[in-house]
Amino acid sequence: MKPICKTENLRVESVTKLITPGELKKTLPLTEASKETVVRGREAVCAVLERRDPRLLVITGPCSIHDPAAALDYARRLKALSEEVKDRFLIVMRVYFEKPRTTIGWKGFINDPHLDDSCDMEYGLREARKLLLSITGLGLPVATEFLDPIIPQYTADLVSWAAIGARTIESQTHREMTSGLSMPVGLKNATNGSVQSAVDALLACRSPHSFLGIDQDGRSCIVKTRGNPDTHLVLRGGGGKTNYHADEVAEAAAKLRAAGLPEMIMVDCSHANCAKVAVRQAEVWKDLLEQRKKPDCPVMGAMLESFIEEGNQPIRAGLKYGLSITDPCIDWNMTEQLLRM
16 A cells, blocks of 8 residues: 655745744833834824825835844934924835845845845844834834735834835735734835726725734734724836826826725835836926925825935845845935935
C-alpha cells in the first residue's frame, strides 16, 4: 500500500512564530504624549472632512521608510515647519512601512528592514513602532498605508490618518479592514484611473462587516465592525492620465454626489498625477491652491512625496542619506517653498 501523500504546505519553506500585537505593545507602550498627538490628529482630520476646519490637510513625507534616523530627522524639520503654517495647513507626516508591488520588489520596512531579503519582520515591527512613538512624541501626527490586514493590530493605535492604495481598493479584505479602522482613511482611485472603483469601496467601507482576523494575543477570531464614516476619496491619476485638474475633480465630485457620499477629495500630487517626475508635484500643488480659492471647491487635502534629498536611488551598499529607495521625492527645500507658498 502506497503511503498517503502530504496535502498541505507543499510549497512552504518555513513557518516562524512572531511576537503578538499585545506583547509588542507591552514592550513599546503608547505614551501619554503620543496618545495626545494621535487623538488630536484624528480629531483635526475629521474637522477638515466635516468642513468645520477650513485648512488644507497635507500628508507629506517619504515615499517609504527605509532609514528610521533619516525619517526622524525629516520629522523634526516638518514639526517646526508645521507650526509656522498651522493657520493654513494641517500637516500630517507620511510614514509608510509597507509597499505594494505590481510584480516583485522590496515590500517595505516591516517586511524587509535590513534591505537584504532576510525578511526579519519582528525587527521591522519593533523598529516601525519605535519610530511611530518617536514621531508622535514630537507632537507630529502620522499617516500610513495599511496593506497587510494583520499589521494594524501592531501599529494602528499610533496612526491619525491611513490610506488604502490603488492596488487594493477593490479587495474585499481591505474594505472590511477599513470598516473597522479607528482613524480617517483615504481610498485611492485604481491604477487604471477608475474613480468608480474607489466610490464603490467607500460605500463598502462605510458599512458594517464581519470577517476573520486576529486579536491582541494573535488568535484567530471573528471581527465585527460598525463601518467607518471618516473615509474619503484620493485622486492619484492612472492609466497614463492625470485627474487633478478642476474639471477632473468636478467629475469625481459628481460621482461621489451620485452615490450619496460627501464631496470631499484629497489629491495625490505624486504618482500618475506627476508622471512620477518628483518636481512636477509643484505644478499639481499650485493648481490645487488655485482651485481652493473657490468656495465650493471639494479639494480638502493634498499629498506630497517629500524627503531630505530630491529623487531616488536603487537599493545597494552605501545608500545616500535622506534619499528615497522607492518613488522619487521632492527635497526638503522645495517642500518648505511649497508649504510657505
